[in-house]
Amino acid sequence: MGGITGLLMALAVAGGLLAVSLKNVLHAIFGLALTLLAVAGLFAVLGSPFVATMQVLIYVGGITVAMVFAVMLSTVVQKHATESPWRRAGAAVVALGFAVGVGMVIAAAGLPDGPAPELVADAWTVRQIGTSLLGDYNVVFEVLSVVLLLAIIGAIVISRHEGEEKQS
Amino acid sequence: MPETVTQMVDSPALAILIGIAGVMGALTFNALFLVWLERKASAWIQRRMGPTEVGPFGVLQTIADMLKLLSKQLITPKHIDKPLYHIAPVLVFVPVVAATSLFPFDEHIALSNLDIGLVLVFAFGGLGIVGIFMAGWGSNNKYALLGAMRSVAQNISYEIPLILSALSVVLMVNTMGGPETNGMNLAQVAQMQHDKGYWFVLVQPVAALIYFIAALAETNRAPFDIPEAESELIAGFHTEYSGMRFALFFFAEYANMFIVAMVATVLFFGGWSGPVLPGPAWFFIKTYGIVFAMMWIRWTFPRLRFDQLMSFCWMILIPLSILNLLVTAFIARAV
Numbered sequence: 001m002g003g004i005t006g007l008l009m010a011l012a013v014a015g016g017l018l019a020v021s022l023k024n025v026l027h028a029i030f031g032l033a034l035t036l037l038a039v040a041g042l043f044a045v046l047g048s049p050f051v052a053t054m055q056v057l058i059y060v061g062g063i064t065v066a067m068v069f070a071v072m073l074s075t076v077v078q079k080h081a082t083e084s085p086w087r088r089a090g091a092a093v094v095a096l097g098f099a100v101g102v103g104m105v106i107a108a109a110g111l112p113d114g115p116a117p118e119l120v121a122d123a124w125t126v127r128q129i130g131t132s133l134l135g136d137y138n139v140v141f142e143v144l145s146v147v148l149l150l151a152i153i154g155a156i157v158i159s160r161h162e163g164e165e166k167q168s
Numbered sequence: 169m170p171e172t173v174t175q176m177v178d179s180p181a182l183a184i185l186i187g188i189a190g191v192m193g194a195l196t197f198n199a200l201f202l203v204w205l206e207r208k209a210s211a212w213i214q215r216r217m218g219p220t221e222v223g224p225f226g227v228l229q230t231i232a233d234m235l236k237l238l239s240k241q242l243i244t245p246k247h248i249d250k251p252l253y254h255i256a257p258v259l260v261f262v263p264v265v266a267a268t269s270l271f272p273f274d275e276h277i278a279l280s281n282l283d284i285g286l287v288l289v290f291a292f293g294g295l296g297i298v299g300i301f302m303a304g305w306g307s308n309n310k311y312a313l314l315g316a317m318r319s320v321a322q323n324i325s326y327e328i329p330l331i332l333s334a335l336s337v338v339l340m341v342n343t344m345g346g347p348e349t350n351g352m353n354l355a356q357v358a359q360m361q362h363d364k365g366y367w368f369v370l371v372q373p374v375a376a377l378i379y380f381i382a383a384l385a386e387t388n389r390a391p392f393d394i395p396e397a398e399s400e401l402i403a404g405f406h407t408e409y410s411g412m413r414f415a416l417f418f419f420a421e422y423a424n425m426f427i428v429a430m431v432a433t434v435l436f437f438g439g440w441s442g443p444v445l446p447g448p449a450w451f452f453i454k455t456y457g458i459v460f461a462m463m464w465i466r467w468t469f470p471r472l473r474f475d476q477l478m479s480f481c482w483m484i485l486i487p488l489s490i491l492n493l494l495v496t497a498f499i500a501r502a503v
Contacts (some may be wrong), residue, residue: 053284
């Protein structure tokens with residue numbers, strides 16, 4: 001593990017900790033942005049600059065800003081005032097369960113021991129990613145666009161609903 | 169294909185230093201020159217003189233301004249969101265420096281030559297938006313926040329036609345070249361126009377027009393300068409910034425103009441390609457020609473209203489750019 005990889009990993013974890021611990025929702029979102037940026041850096045280090053760029057373009061430039069916008073458009077900036085111990089306990093159980101589940105999957109996957117194989121230069125060019133997205137993984141790609149469509153329809157439904165309430 | 173600094177210099181650290189020094193020097197000159205040009209151009213258009221006192225035609229005026237800004241006291245307002253307020257100018261400035269290093273300004277030499285150069289430019293543009301938002305929120309000022317919200321809404325919306333119009337060119341380059349061609353590599357796009365002997369603005373006029381309009385909005389230039397509409401919002405998201413912090417925003421704004429003009433030069437106007445003069449000369453003549461057109465528009469047209477701006481993007485520009493992309497795809501398929 002090189003120094004840069006370690007630094008990026010540490011940054012990703014630090015951003016995640018900021019995202020869950022900060023009281024101010026906006027600060028938490030910017031903590032998340034730090035994590036996403038660090039993950040983009042990890043992609044670059046792992047030899048996939050295109051995915052890294054897309055991570056920055058979509059997640060840092062798009063999703064983070066959309067989240068900030070959602071917070072701004074809601075009337076009250078929440079400060080975790082309604083949090084109860086039960087909810088905290090529930091969240092802890094869910095998080096722990098998820099971590100254990102992921103850990104079991106990784107353990108069961110049987111990853112090879114020893115040093116990682118050499119990075120293949122140009123293993124993930126834009127052309128290859130495009131070919132596999134529209135070829136082998138065509139179904140997954142299309143299902144993803146259905147999810148996005150649902151999100152857009154949901155946004156329209158919510159905004160329409162609010163508009164009617166204001167008029168009445 | 170251009171040779172990069174990394175290939176010419178042995179040590180990577182030295183290459184990075186050369187790159188940063190080159191970009192910072194170019195951007196500093198760019199900001200000084202463009203501020204002077206903007207003042208002179210606006211003066212010509214409005215039948216005024218503009219700066220005349222410092223140096224011939226006032227060319228040294230902006231250097232004096234810069235020294236003043238450097239030596240000014242930094243005023244930090246009370247009740248700000250401290251971390252965000254302080255990070256914001258840096259976060260606006262850094263992506264601009266990174267994006268500037270990506271351009272092939274000559275046939276033989278470039279700072280970098282990446283297969284995903286075009287996407288990377290847009291990705292860095294997206295990072296700047298986060299910085300603008302931090303500035304607006306961190307300032308704890310209603311005008312700054314309104315300006316930041318407008319800026320973010322505008323930037324997110326106009327990014328769509330901007331990227332779609334650039335994508336038309338990428339599609340065309342990939343179809344015209346062999347399987348080794350990569351339309352997202354800025355050097356290859358310029359090279360192909362040089363080889364074909366014509367500029368892509370001739371075959372993609374609609375994409376070029378959409379790109380230019382969207383670029384005006386992306387750089388918050390009039391008639392889309394709603395985020396800092398001075399008659400409504402004082403100075404928008406950088407209202408509460410002073411001295412060098414304000415200068416960083418100003419610097420980034422002019423650097424952004426420079427960057428979108430460079431993208432337009434490479435995608436639509438043949439990059440460094442041109443007769444007689446050397447490559448970099450053509451590259452910068454074209455780039456500053458586009459920048460001048462942006463200034464010309466700024467001082468000629470009035471500002472749009474915010475709802476007009478948004479509906480223009482969503483109702484006209486985005487459908488038109490999608491249509492243009494589809495037509496390009498069909499023609500590329502047929503040829």
